[in-house]
Amino acid sequence: MRIGELAGATGTTARALRHYxxxxxxxxxxxxxxxxxxxxxxVVRVRNIxxxxxxxxxxxxxxxxxxxxxxxxxxxxxxxxGLRVAxxxxxxxxxxxxxxxxxxxxxxxxxxxxxxxxxxxxx
Amino acid sequence: MRIGELAGATGTTARALRHYxxxxxxxxxxxxxxxxxxxxxxVVRVRNIxxxxxxxxxxxxxxxxxxxxxxxxxxxxxxxxGLRVAxxxxxxxxxxxxxxxxxxxxxxxxxxxxxxxxxxxxx
DNA sequence: CTTGACCTTGCCGTCGGCGTCAGGGTCGCA
DNA sequence: TGCGACCCTGACGCCGACGGCAAGGTCAAG
Numbered sequence: 001m002r003i004g005e006l007a008g009a010t011g012t013t014a015r016a017l018r019h020y021x022x023x024x025x026x027x028x029x030x031x032x033x034x035x036x037x038x039x040x041x042x043v044v045r046v047r048n049i050x051x052x053x054x055x056x057x058x059x060x061x062x063x064x065x066x067x068x069x070x071x072x073x074x075x076x077x078x079x080x081x082g083l084r085v086a087x088x089x090x091x092x093x094x095x096x097x098x099x100x101x102x103x104x105x106x107x108x109x110x111x112x113x114x115x116x117x118x119x120x121x122x123x
Numbered sequence: 124m125r126i127g128e129l130a131g132a133t134g135t136t137a138r139a140l141r142h143y144x145x146x147x148x149x150x151x152x153x154x155x156x157x158x159x160x161x162x163x164x165x166v167v168r169v170r171n172i173x174x175x176x177x178x179x180x181x182x183x184x185x186x187x188x189x190x191x192x193x194x195x196x197x198x199x200x201x202x203x204x205g206l207r208v209a210x211x212x213x214x215x216x217x218x219x220x221x222x223x224x225x226x227x228x229x230x231x232x233x234x235x236x237x238x239x240x241x242x243x244x245x246x
Numbered sequence: 247c248t249t250g251a252c253c254t255t256g257c258c259g260t261c262g263g264c265g266t267c268a269g270g271g272t273c274g275c276a
Numbered sequence: 277t278g279c280g281a282c283c284c285t286g287a288c289g290c291c292g293a294c295g296g297c298a299a300g301g302t303c304a305a306g
Contacts, residue, residue: 004252014253019294033302035253055226058292086234093227096179097220103178104216110191111209127282137283142264156272158283181262 003028006038010046017046023059025049025066056096061089126151129161133169140169146182148172148189180216187212 003014010017020026021036026045028036052062064085126137133140143149144159149168151159168189175185187209 002253013295015296016294018255023293031253033253034255035302052230053293055230056223057230060292083234090227090231090234093223093230097223097227099178100180100216100220100223103175103180104213104220107175107188107191107209107216108213110188111206111213113191125283136264138266139264141285146263154283156283157285158272176263183262 001038001040001042003036003038006042006046009043010050012046012050020046020049020059023063025059025062056093057089061085064089124161124163124165126159126161129165129169132166133173135169135173143169143172143182146186148182148185184212184216 001009003017007014007017017026017036021028026038026042026049028038028042031037048065049062052065053059124132126140130137130140140149140159144151149161149165149172151161151165154160172185175188176182190206191209
């Protein structure tokens with residue numbers, strides 16, 4: 001498939017796919033006319049990338065998951081470097097969420113003070 | 124106090140303080156020579172701002188809560204517009220946290236299982 | 247043979263939270 | 277009176293994840 005089709009199949013854009021390639025997250029064959037050519041694997045791979053990005057990871061973070069993105073089982077041993085990096089990133093994300101949650105609670109408390117219990121807080 | 128002193132007292136920089144002012148988060152008197160002059164309140168205010176920023180909130184988020192961070196706000200009546208803004212902003216923050224948390228959980232689950240070395244996608 | 251839908255590379259624009267000059271005023275002190 | 281430390285206002289730079297445009301190549305259909 002060509003880049004437009006892959007974009008359509010993964011809910012992204014050709015521009016983003018070129019960006020991922022530039023970042024070393026995906027690769028492509030080239031047709032004789034220079035067009036990028038992808039196989040079915042690419043669909044899974046790109047969806048995985050998008051998924052990780054939507055989880056708040058950066059492209060750099062995602063790079064650490066590359067061995068896992070494809071179903072390349074052999075590379076994903078428990079001692080795998082990518083896995084360790086991933087767990088570290090997960091810890092960072094946890095910290096970020098915890099910080100935001102604490103801040104949110106303080107803000108909600110401040111608001112409650114101001115309006116004397118008229119708030120039903122979301123949490 | 125002048126801007127450098129406030130910066131020192133809050134662990135930030137003069138540049139950042141000017142930025143906050145430009146964003147409407149803090150205000151200052153001006154001395155006859157044009158220098159910004161701050162009172163003690165500003166220290167608390169800036170520390171609050173820094174705390175919220177470090178928790179991952181944006182300047183826009185912070186702006187919505189400023190009336191609550193200062194204590195001196197006679198302007199925050201229950202029906203106040205600023206209060207509505209703050210509530211909306213709180214909802215936005217909650218959504219953001221929820222989205223991050225959900226993504227994080229799925230990511231953590233995927234990592235735990237390591238199904239065939241592959242991360243499960245939404246599809 | 248032309249249209250128009252696709253593709254290519256390259257490079258600038260965007261948003262947020264500042265950093266970092268550049269170019270110039272304003273102090274206090276020796 | 278001159279130095280150094282501070283302050284001022286622009287205005288451009290940076291990172292991240294692309295968007296969007298320019299200027300052109302490619303290809304099937306009409």
